[in-house]
Amino acid sequence: MKIAIASGKGGTGKTTLSTNLAVFMAQTEPVVLVDLDVEEPNSGLFVRGDAVHDEPKYKMIPVWQEDTCRLCGNCQEVCNFNAVMMLGPSIMVFPELCHGCYACSELCPTSSLPMEPKKMGDLRHIRTGNLDFIESRLLISEEQAVPLIKQTIAYVDDRFSADTLKIFDSPPGTSCPVIEVTKGVDLVVLVTEPTPFGLHDLKLAVETIRQLGKQFVVVLNRYGIGDDQVEKYCEAEGIQLLARIPNSRRIAEIYAAGGLLYRDVPEVGVVVEEIAEFIRSRREVGRS
Amino acid sequence: MKEIVVISGKGGTGKTSLTASFAVLGGEDLVVADCDVDAADMHLLLEPDFALSEEFYSGELAVIDQELCTGCGDCAAVCRYDAIPVVDGRYVVDEIGCEGCGYCARICPTEAITNIEQNVGHWYRSKLRTGATMIHARLKIGADNSGKLVAKVKNEAKIVAERDGKGLILVDGSPGVGCPVVSSLSGASLVVLVTEPTVSGLHDLRRVHELVKMFGIPSGCIINKSDLNRDVLADLRRFLDEEGIVLLAEIPYDEKFTEAITSGRTIVEHDADLAGLVRDCWRKITKLVEDD
Numbered sequence: 281m282k283i284a285i286a287s288g289k290g291g292t293g294k295t296t297l298s299t300n301l302a303v304f305m306a307q308t309e310p311v312v313l314v315d316l317d318v319e320e321p322n323s324g325l326f327v328r329g330d331a332v333h334d335e336p337k338y339k340m341i342p343v344w345q346e347d348t349c350r351l352c353g354n355c356q357e358v359c360n361f362n363a364v365m366m367l368g369p370s371i372m373v374f375p376e377l378c379h380g381c382y383a384c385s386e387l388c389p390t391s392s393l394p395m396e397p398k399k400m401g402d403l404r405h406i407r408t409g410n411l412d413f414i415e416s417r418l419l420i421s422e423e424q425a426v427p428l429i430k431q432t433i434a435y436v437d438d439r440f441s442a443d444t445l446k447i448f449d450s451p452p453g454t455s456c457p458v459i460e461v462t463k464g465v466d467l468v469v470l471v472t473e474p475t476p477f478g479l480h481d482l483k484l485a486v487e488t489i490r491q492l493g494k495q496f497v498v499v500l501n502r503y504g505i506g507d508d509q510v511e512k513y514c515e516a517e518g519i520q521l522l523a524r525i526p527n528s529r530r531i532a533e534i535y536a537a538g539g540l541l542y543r544d545v546p547e548v549g550v551v552v553e554e555i556a557e558f559i560r561s562r563r564e565v566g567r568s
Numbered sequence: 569m570k571e572i573v574v575i576s577g578k579g580g581t582g583k584t585s586l587t588a589s590f591a592v593l594g595g596e597d598l599v600v601a602d603c604d605v606d607a608a609d610m611h612l613l614l615e616p617d618f619a620l621s622e623e624f625y626s627g628e629l630a631v632i633d634q635e636l637c638t639g640c641g642d643c644a645a646v647c648r649y650d651a652i653p654v655v656d657g658r659y660v661v662d663e664i665g666c667e668g669c670g671y672c673a674r675i676c677p678t679e680a681i682t683n684i685e686q687n688v689g690h691w692y693r694s695k696l697r698t699g700a701t702m703i704h705a706r707l708k709i710g711a712d713n714s715g716k717l718v719a720k721v722k723n724e725a726k727i728v729a730e731r732d733g734k735g736l737i738l739v740d741g742s743p744g745v746g747c748p749v750v751s752s753l754s755g756a757s758l759v760v761l762v763t764e765p766t767v768s769g770l771h772d773l774r775r776v777h778e779l780v781k782m783f784g785i786p787s788g789c790i791i792n793k794s795d796l797n798r799d800v801l802a803d804l805r806r807f808l809d810e811e812g813i814v815l816l817a818e819i820p821y822d823e824k825f826t827e828a829i830t831s832g833r834t835i836v837e838h839d840a841d842l843a844g845l846v847r848d849c850w851r852k853i854t855k856l857v858e859d860d
Contacts, residue, residue: 288606289607289609290578290607291578291580292580317744319743319744319745319749320744320768325768358670360683361669381669382646383646383670386646386671387674387675418745418746420745420779423715423747423750424746425744452744453606453607453743454707454710456714475826477584477829480607480609481607481609484709492710502826506829529796532793533796533797535768536764536766536769
């Protein structure tokens with residue numbers, strides 16, 4: 281079973297919920313926590329374990345072979361992303377623009393643009409007890425998160441059974457990286473906060489998840505601050521408001537230091553347990 | 569013309585609250601650009617009038633004409649995104665998976681596939697309650713090409729600044745280090761990094777600053793919620809010092825930030841003490857840009 285912890289707005293508590301939930305649930309069953317916010321992966325700051333596996337991740341890009349190229353210009357013609365250009369007597373490839381579609385390479389009449397691997401990031405896999413933690417980080421200057429997210433999910437799919445509980449810490453926003461993470465999951469937990477920013481971005485996230493046809497619930501973080509508009513919205517839309525995590529400076533302080541909350545803050549422990557129960561009940565429904 | 573780009577790496581550090589405050593302090597002297605196109609929030613505080621709204625087209629999507637399709641499957645075989653599955657015995661394009669590379673259309677033996685331009689969102693030119701012009705946008709749900717929409721927003725802001733003789737563009741950037749951020753940074757005169765003394769805040773600042781350095785843009789940093797953790801604060805200060813990043817302000821943790829947003833106003837209009845801190849910070853920023 282795959283669960284994505286997502287949000288429209290950044291900084292609402294995705295990583296806090298993902299890490300606390302994963303470590304809590306791993307006390308009684310195997311859990312795989314995957315940080316798919318490859319641009320700014322933070323879950324690893326809260327989880328420790330023994331190294332299982334590290335590997336560089338590559339994307340395939342065309343590399344020009346000057347000696348066989350006839351400069352026909354077909355590659356430039358077929359590239360929809362302006363990633364291959366003929367400039368004077370040479371072919372320039374702009375790897376950061378390349379989407380790896382292979383068109384230029386496979387349609388080249390002289391096979392002068394073979395695809396070669398270029399590193400785009402690193403995957404790290406650690407384990408502690410029942411908990412497997414996997415994260416990938418995009419190299420700085422690499423612009424596209426989606427190929428790395430895809431390969432990271434493929435790594436997880438290869439190594440764990442479909443039944444194993446997997447928690448995906450998602451990137452913020454509503455664009456392609458979030459879609460890549462959420463399109464294959466069984467349940468999306470949207471984390472938001474009770475402010476106009478939180479509400480506005482929640483609405484965008486809900487629209488996105490509905491378009492994907494995914495089941496979702498909302499968790500309201502920093503409850504007690506701001507206003508009641510998120511609650512009213514959820515009620516009006518018939519969205520299940522699964523849990524409320526209270527607002528407190530102490531929680532912010534523990535998070536600041538890289539600590540987990542469910543053990544030290546009983547109010548949070550109760551909420552994490554509630555969410556865990558909900559996930560387990562969902563899984564039972566899925567199995568039957 | 570000078571361009572100040574506010575980014576944070578990590579979300580939730582107060583970037584938009586602060587940028588909107590700077591927009592209020594700058595009044596009519598600047599043009600505002602909201603480049604956080606996936607989750608734009610500045611309009612919630614600055615009351616734009618959406619005077620001009622235009623569709624934004626970028627990228628393509630493959631469409632299969634089922635009348636012409638013979639079901640040979642060549643398209644699915646070349647698609648690197650697995651975006652042409654067989655549904656009910658027919659090859660169909662998965663609109664979410666399709667990246668619009670056009671490869672399938674090029675090799676289809678019966679020319680059954682065409683590429684259509686995609687509407688990926690809207691951009692707007694608005695008058696704000698501060699009297700300034702803001703260029704903002706809304707990316708369509710799940711759309712690709714946010715980097716291109718960011719470039720469009722910045723470009724339109726430049727046109728307005730030139731037309732109206734404004735010397736300064738204030739840009740609210742997006743989180744992360746990927747394509748929308750890279751797009752926000754191009755052409756910037758000064759980067760303002762907003763962070764917080766949390767392990768995540770420090771981690772994300774390091775990454776985003778590595779990107780800023782590649783562009784060779786001078787940068788300053790605001791440490792928000794500065795009293796949350798003394799040790800991480802010390803690490804942050806040391807990092808700024810080592811990297812030659814100007815410390816612009818340290819703003820203590822204060823729930824008045826949330827109160828201000830909830831009342832639909834910026835911090836500088838909500839609380840006198842915080843207003844003083846933010847005003848000093850804005851003064852430092854404008855001075856840095858002028859001296860540049």
